[in-house]
């Protein structure tokens with residue numbers, strides 16, 4: 465399955481095949497650099513090693529986890545490229561989750577003003593989200609994704625086979641972004657995700673669900689590649705999701721991105737019902753799905769002022785109201801909905817412990 469997206473050719477394949485080596489041949493690189501992290505080096509590289517055989521590959525192994533999404537890691541990659549004589553026709557292959565793709569994409573997009581790049585995403589979140597759309601970057605001075613460039617990879621190879629070694633929470637974190645895709649664009653996709661569990665799904669079925677999600681994300685990227693307007697639809701669940709993520713970080717709790725997003729989706733759908741008359745059935749489906757497969761949200765009423773502070777930091781807000789993407793119904797998104805804090809607080813009360 466092939467999707468063309470923002471200067472990238474995206475291949476979604478139920479089995480790991482020869483596509484990757486053909487893509488490398490078509491780029492005719494002067495040298496090949498592979499960036500992995502300590503987990504993808506051991507768990508994912510062996511699955512594609514055969515496709516790289518016969519080529520000399522220079523590997524940089526970076527540290528795993530969000531804490532490594534920083535300038536020092538980019539410097540580590542730049543140093544390796546320079547030491548091994550990379551030129552403007554050298555290729556970077558990024559093998560990892562969203563953190564690694566963002567960092568390696570940034571390093572490749574800035575080295576000699578940009579060198580060829582292939583993304584091989586290995587988490588579900590990076591397959592349906594981070595590998596698509598050309599956003600790269602790092603965290604800086606405590607601010608997430610504050611430095612970066614748009615740099616779409618030349619190719620993306622999505623192989624669900626990598627998901628076998630991914631832990632349950634990481635898998636469901638990516639699933640949450642797929643649920644969001646269904647909610648903004650496709651009742652059918654949403655319903656299928658509510659009825660399916662990602663664990664032990666055959667690779668062929670997972671590939672089809674991933675394709676539907678990538679198609680939806682790609683629709684908004686094609687309409688607004690540089691994120692100036694309609695691409696904001698993809699923020700559904702993220703306005704509150706980011707505030708919940710920041711709160712968890714401040715309280716030293718572990719909350720994965722998709723876990724924060726899925727609770728953000730619940731709250732924002734509840735706002736959509738109250739303010740835009742969205743139907744209640746999807747809300748019930750989502751709540752029941754989340755209560756079965758996701759950790760409970762550790763938020764209490766005395767956390768609300770902190771959540772409010774995080775929400776107010778967003779520069780898209782106007783005066784005292786906060787800018788949301790909401791839904792008139794499933795697959796009917798509305799951007800730039802400015803909501804007062806009191807409304808938000810009453811929805812948060814429903815999910816607080």
Ligand SMILES: NC(=O)c1ccc[n+]([C@@H]2O[C@H](COP(=O)([O-])OP(=O)(O)OC[C@H]3O[C@@H](n4cnc5c(N)ncnc54)[C@H](O)[C@@H]3O)[C@@H](O)[C@H]2O)c1
Nearest residue numbers: 503528561562563564586587589590593594599626629630
């Ligand atoms: N560029 C974009 O458009 C975009 C979109 C969404 C998210 N992101 C970014 O993505 C990052 C989150 O990505 P993520 O959720 O993939 O997290 P991640 O990249 O940190 O990976 C999560 C963990 O899984 C491990 N891992 C990766 N693949 C594995 C596999 N197949 N088997 C076993 N372990 C594996 C990693 O080493 C890591 O420990 C954030 O930095 C976020 O900002 C970017």
